[in-house]
Amino acid sequence: MADRRRLTILGGGGFRVPLVYSALLGGDSPISSVVLHDVSAARLGAISRVLTAQAATVAHPPEISVTTDLTEALTGADFVFSAIRVHGLEGRVIDERVALGEGVLGQETVGAGGIAYGLRTLPVVDAIARRIALVAPGAWVINFTNPAGLVTEAMAAHLGERVIGICDSPSALGRRVMRALGVPSARLEYAGLNHLGWLSGVRVNGENLLPRLLESDEALASFEEGRLFGASRLRALAAVPNEYLHYYYDTEDLVRASLAATETRGEFLLRQQDECYARLTSPSADPLRSWTAALRKRDATYMALEGLGERDEAEGGGYEAVALALMTAIASDTPSDLIVNVRNRGTLAVLDDDAVVEVPCRVDGSGAHPGSGAALPAHGVSLVTRMKSVERAVLEAARSGSRAVAVRAMACHPLIDSVPVARRLIAQYQRHLPELAYLR
Template identity: 60%
Template sequence: MKLTILGGGGFRVPLVYGALLTDRAEGRVTEVVLHDLDDSRLYAVTRVLEEQASAVADAPRVTATTDLDEALRGADFVFSAIRVGGLEGRANDERVALAEGVLGQETVGAGGIAYGLRTVPVAVDIARRVARLAPDAWVINFTNPAGLVTEAMSRHLGDRVIGICDSPVGLGRRIARVLGADPNEAWIDYAGLNHLGWVRGLRIAGRDELPRLLADPGLLGSFEEGKLFGTDWLRSLGAIPNEYLHYYYFSREAVRAYQQAEQTRGAFLRDQQARFYEEARRADVSALDAWDRTRAEREATYMAEARETAGAGERDADDLSGGYEKVALALMRAIARDERTTLILNVRNQGTLSVLDPDAVIEVPCLVDANGAHPVAVDPLPGHAAGLVCAVKAVEREVLAAAESGSRATAVKAFALHPLVDSVNVARRLVEGYTQVHPGLAYLE
């Protein structure tokens, strides 16, 4: 089975390959094609993968190419993990937004809109190529903003594109762990959009254990989300929000923390990864050791500004293991081998959330089998959540419309309608600022 990874020179590719190395069953991936526009990054990552595979018999064969059509042709699965504009683009997203006093995070608020505007046209081109060159392939989208990009691609690939994210998985795992339950045996009642969802229940042997957690301040304050949001707020909500909702519920504090930070997250990762790629290309250095060290630092500093704002302290050791690669492998196994499973995924709504239309991509539990991912019926969102979900989905639709039409006015509308952008004039200045620093937005007129 052939797996093509777009953005194959990306830092997290070794996570995916490491997961593939653990799969010894019949029908596993035997060929991995890495595609990237940057030869030097492909070389560095290929060195890491070679070291990973050195002690594994019959490891999946790895090739690398800068030719997109060659990479896609004949693929069974396509992982899309591209970053249009690179980490320099992410750093600019943050800088332009913070100069206007609004959030520049890569998936939330102004930064997420800027990232989406320059990524959607590229993602749509990829989707069209997949439809032409590998019509039977399943596309697994890692590219952020994951829900928005998945929806853009679904207009050309239908349900054969599925978005994944490790945030809901990590959240469910933390809740189960603090309740003393096996995460693999828990049913997580989760619903919303990517980076905008809530756990409303966690059922073990048919019993909802979330009320027990919400009723115990000690337990509730003992894990990441309890520290981030505070026990009083979680009890008021009656649910556990995805960690990214910290940017909505504590927006002023988040912006202030970013403004006061020595470096934004994007600038930190840009500089950190530049050091890694330079080191990993050296023949006298273990590329895998360099990657391991860099990854440990990356994970430990994840959402550092939000945790500092909340006084949450360091991340727990159990939260430093990533997880999106495990979701990807489970998804591929379920489809390729009809190993039926349940995963929280980004898929078309199809009537699951009544406040949104059928084609809106949402993030909910799905039953997965050889025919793809099928959203499970969930309870309606409470009013406060439904309002936020509808507002953000409306913004995503304006981003898609702007990317399709090239309309600068529509791009301004997308920014202005976002709950974290507080002025139409700010929205106009954001579009001006972003078009100045991103060549990929030159299409806006």
């Protein structure tokens, strides 16, 4: 590809950044240079060592530069990849433990933890979006900062259609379902919000093959969501939910398992990554070997507490593949079909046009365009509309600085559903997270 582009990664010292860089080394990438930005110079140094090792055997790899200056990082960017974590993994641990102290789920994007994460992240991404609009108005922003749909909607207030949220869960679900059906490609009918969607159709030559899948116990047992939700439930739903629906469908079991566990997911990741970054800063360590070993352990334990077990080894194609496909489609103006987070624009009738939804889109040089025909299953409508009202309350709380609105967001969430609990949660989060001092 003759026209080469510059990619800026916000959160460039993050553990998963080497996955993105690895995807750029495949030869078909439109990216010729990568700028890593982070608030931590130490983490930037550690991760840049891994990237340098990845590039060592590749001819003409994308150039790497690092900076802690946001304006410097953004100036001249064609694409901006946002993958920041405000208050780091320590914040995730607080999200989890405060929620569990009230007997509710504290998963980082679902329930109380997701709201706390959003409340401390929205002021930061709002400032970032304003800076991008000022110094890189022509850049395309690919958001992977969680909660991805909520953050994308906040950034869209300043960036409009030039911010697109991504998640690997819907595309991975589609690949697993197609593999179970034995078809190489299909038109996927998927709709919802980020971490709250359903696959309701898998069409090949106009025929929906999903009913065939749902009829087969063997086929359903061959992929992760089939095992996670079970054949009888999937048949009753007449759809395959995103794995994160497990938190809504099996809440009590997951709360019990979380309370009984010796450590939360955040505590595991914090411990593992502290060890990994310590090794990466050692001059005698092999940075790529150390990082790869930590990645394998991380992936092998993903959603283990939730009963998912180890991921399929041949899965591949995570969020870095979605990001690369998105950048390639835009840079080359070559249409590609991807499930991403964009403004609704009439796609789902139950939501307004500005609501960010997760639906199949045709992506080309002019951005991501939701396809026609996306529809929520009837049993998902009330949950999606309720969760969008929760997201809107979080956005309002972040804009206004209102503690009362933040409490309302907590209380309205179906996994909390209690004003007294919501008040205690907000008070505890404010006690432990200085970023929430703005709520008054």
